[in-house]
Amino acid sequence: MGRSPCCEKMGLKRGPWTAEEDMTLVAHIEQHGHSNWRALPNQAGLLRCGKSCRLRWINYLRPDIKRGNFTSEEEGAIIQLHAMLGNRWSTIAARLPGRTDNEIKNVWHTHLKKRLQSSSKPSGQAAPKRKAKKPAMAAASTADGSASVPVSPEQPISSSATDYSMASSLENTDSFTSEEFQIEDSFWSETLAMTVDNSGSPMDAGVTLGAQDSASPSSSNDEVDFWVRLFMQAGEVQSLSHI
DNA sequence: AACCTCGACAACCGCAGTCGT
DNA sequence: TACGACTGCGGTTGTCGAGGT
CATH class of the missing domain: 1.10.10 (Arc Repressor Mutant, subunit A)
Incomplete structure (x- = not known):
């Protein structure tokens, strides 16, 4: 224009x-x-x-930038948040204090996306040709190689909860090996429960890893919280439909 | 030892949203 | 209300270094 x-x-x-x-x-x-x-x-x-x-x-x-490798907790959080939010890197970054959207985006494209793709393939096809430089970044190989994330990493977030399988993604948090994502059960049950519990005061609710990022705008939190609640509700509906 | 390949990450580009006039 | 300026975001590219052949 x-x-x-x-x-x-x-x-x-x-x-x-x-x-x-x-x-x-x-x-x-x-x-x-x-x-x-x-x-x-x-x-x-x-x-x-x-x-x-x-x-x-x-x-x-920025002085509050956290340098260095991502912890398994952070990686797990990114995966989960991406499953919920799609490629909203800035929103995801707001939930990871000290991490930038660019950094998260890079990590996703270089490590996590491949990890998810490889974990969703049959065993034997995901073996990396090269040895990982950093031990922490070693490609995940699930026990049976059958682990998968039902939501495509490429799938953009939809405005309709019905066409985005949040329920499946949350129900399959144990798709990742416990060695890599130890936080899965406790972290997500706590944070997501907190989100729902605080539904009356959305400003206070949120999925934040570690200390609340004071720099993150409240509007962003509101938006995430909205989606979290929406997806949680959709998840309940889908869970019921599976019975 | 030299070359090749690939991973990691910094930086750029263009679009969309927001705000002020 | 319309328009332009500015900021922020997400996608993509470029560069460098490490490991493999």
Whole structure:
């Protein structure tokens, strides 16, 4: 619709950020905040577009970023949240304090999606050709190789609970081996139960791993809570229908 | 030792939603 | 109400390093 490009391409630097640029950006944000990303590069003296600055800050420079490998709890949470929410990475990230949407998205595409796909295939077909670099990231091989997640990882979230099998996905939380997702039973029963129990005060309810992320907007929580409750109700309906 | 392949992750791009005028 | 500017999000790509051949 004739939108102008997000930034002027002329003279703006691209590619990996240098340590000096990082320092400049951090120093500027600590002093002046980031109320206006578009104007920030000029004010800070950076030859980057505002979008690039924002991304760098959010994904890498923010002080509350948690670096390092994802724990099995976090991976399990991502899988479950993805089953509920689809590719709503920012919403999922809001439930994982210290993790960014980009990071979660990367982990999903590089590890978790393949893990789910491999676990849904017959045994013997999922063996990775290469040894995993990081032990924690070793491809999961379920005991019988028959574990599967009924909801396709690719399936986008639907506005209708009836065409999204939340019930199945929740009922099959033990699709993952206990060694990898120890939190499954306790974590999800607790968090989801809390969501339902707090249905009267949606602002307080939520599926958050660890401490409540104070930075996550309440509207986001409301949205997630809405879907959680909706799916829970749909799950109850489907559970009954299976009887 | 050199080359190849693949995994991991940072960064970019374009679209959609929101807000101000 | 319409329009433009800006921000945020999700998909995709590029780059680098490690492991395999």
